[in-house]
Amino acid sequence: MPLQKTDDLLAFVAVGTQHSFTRAAAQLGVSQSALSQTIRQLEERLNLRLLTRTTRSVALTEAGERLLRTVGPKLEEIAAELSALSALSGKPAGRVRITVGDHAARTVIWPRLKTFLVEYPEIQVEIGLDYGLTDIVTQRYDAGVRLGEQVAKDMIAVRISPDIRFVVVAAPAYIDRQGIPATPQDLVNHRCINLRLPTHGGLYAWEFEKDGHELRVRVEGQLVLNSIFDILAAARDGFGFAHLPEDLVRHDVADGRLRQVLATWCTPWTGYHLYYPSRRQSSPAFALLVDALRYRGETDV
Numbered sequence: 581m582p583l584q585k586t587d588d589l590l591a592f593v594a595v596g597t598q599h600s601f602t603r604a605a606a607q608l609g610v611s612q613s614a615l616s617q618t619i620r621q622l623e624e625r626l627n628l629r630l631l632t633r634t635t636r637s638v639a640l641t642e643a644g645e646r647l648l649r650t651v652g653p654k655l656e657e658i659a660a661e662l663s664a665l666s667a668l669s670g671k672p673a674g675r676v677r678i679t680v681g682d683h684a685a686r687t688v689i690w691p692r693l694k695t696f697l698v699e700y701p702e703i704q705v706e707i708g709l710d711y712g713l714t715d716i717v718t719q720r721y722d723a724g725v726r727l728g729e730q731v732a733k734d735m736i737a738v739r740i741s742p743d744i745r746f747v748v749v750a751a752p753a754y755i756d757r758q759g760i761p762a763t764p765q766d767l768v769n770h771r772c773i774n775l776r777l778p779t780h781g782g783l784y785a786w787e788f789e790k791d792g793h794e795l796r797v798r799v800e801g802q803l804v805l806n807s808i809f810d811i812l813a814a815a816r817d818g819f820g821f822a823h824l825p826e827d828l829v830r831h832d833v834a835d836g837r838l839r840q841v842l843a844t845w846c847t848p849w850t851g852y853h854l855y856y857p858s859r860r861q862s863s864p865a866f867a868l869l870v871d872a873l874r875y876r877g878e879t880d881v
Contacts, residue, residue, distance in 0.1 A: 588622040589651055591615055592630060596648040597720045599638050607706075652720065673702035674865035679714045680707060680725035683808045683825055684852045688741045689725070689873065696872045703865045711777055711806060717857060722866055728850030736858050739875045741851035745826040746787075748846065749838040751818040760841050761821075764788045764797045771820030772799035776806045786823045788845040795845070851875065 594604035595615065605612045623630050630644035640648060680689060685707055693705060708714070708721065716724045727744065731737045748767070761767050764786070775784040783804065785796040801820045805811050808824060815822035815829075816837055826846075832838040854873055862870075 586655075588618055588625075590655060591618045592622055592644075593648060593652045593655055593720070595619060595631065595638060596640055596644060597652070597718075601638060656720065671702050672700055672864040672868055674863055675704040675706060676723070676866050676869050677706045677708065677721045678723050678725065678854070679710050679716060679719070679721045681711050681808070682709050683828065684725045684741070685709055686809075687825075687827065688852055692872050696869060700865070700868060703868070705869065711775065716855075723854050723856040723870075725852050725854055728853050731853050731855045734858060735855040737853040737855045738870055738873070739851060740854050740873045741875055743848040743851045745846055745848045746823055747826045747829065747840050748786075748821055748823055748842045749815055749829050749833065749840050750821045751816060752836065752839050754818045754820060755839055755841070764795050764842060764845055767797055767799050767821060770799070771801040773801055773811045773814050773820050773822045774799065774804040775808070775811060775823075776804050784823075788842070789847045790845045 591604070591608060591610075594607050595601060598604045598607065601612050601615055605615045608615065610618075619631060626643075628643045629641050630647060632639045632641055678689070689707065693707075697703070697705065714721065714724060716722070725740070728737065728739070748761075754771075758770055761770060767786070772786075776782075777784050783798065785798045788795045788797065799821070803811075803814050803819055805814065808828065811822050812824055812828060812832075814820075815824070816832065821841070829838055829840075833840055854870060856866075
């Protein structure tokens with residue numbers, strides 16, 4: 581295949597990774613019709629069907645899976661090397677993709693990122709908001725953000741926040757009507773606001789610990805949401821108990837908009853960590869971003 585046709589491969593990798601022409605087109609900055617034409621030309625040149633298209637989804641054929649598996653990593657290596665060469669010009673450049681939940685994105689990533697982007701105008705950063713514990717390798721992210729306990733052992737992990745404590749809160753009006761749970765198990769008799777985990781399609785089980793005893797409680801209620809900030813708003817409006825980061829509700833508790841319960845069962849968790857594959861070749865852009873996000877002590881966040 582002529583070298584000038586590598587743009588076709590980049591387009592294919594984007595579609596194969598995103599499983600969507602819409603998302604891939606947005607990522608590449610082209611129209612869906614132009615992207616579809618590019619993929620069609622690639623299939624005609626290879627005389628192979630790479631994608632199976634329906635009105636609702638895009639799936640890889642066997643040939644498409646093989647091409648994505650073999651070509652995708654090589655294109656990433658080329659992109660990383662080109663980014664590394666930018667260091668020779670004295671202006672670090674390139675794109676870094678990170679997947680992260682909305683709480684970490686807003687409270688940890690963005691306060692540092694807005695300064696970083698001004699300092700390095702040639703570096704592009706893409707943030708994918710997701711609670712689904714995304715596989716960063718298959719989804720072509722450079723890094724992800726999770727709580728320390730959730731990071732796989734084969735990943736390099738860099739702490740970017742202090743320890744985090746999740747607490748249980750509800751509006752005073754709800755507690756006055758329904759009472760205070762004495763133990764985490766009592767939450768099954770209350771309305772609770774659930775968080776949907778996209779990866780498993782299930783609801784997050786609330787986690788507690790006391791005197792070394794760990795407990796997971798599956799709660800129920802009228803609302804299931806996929807954003808911590810939406811859950812906070814619903815709790816303020818009296819729709820039941822919520823399990824939220826303490827820093828997010830601190831002002832609400834102090835001002836009396838929310839009341840905390842089960843405090844002795846809510847212990848700190850290891851804070852947020854940026855993680856990435858140990859085999860990843862670090863570009864100057866990526867290394868600079870990791871250093872900018874690194875947690876350096878209590879005064880850092």
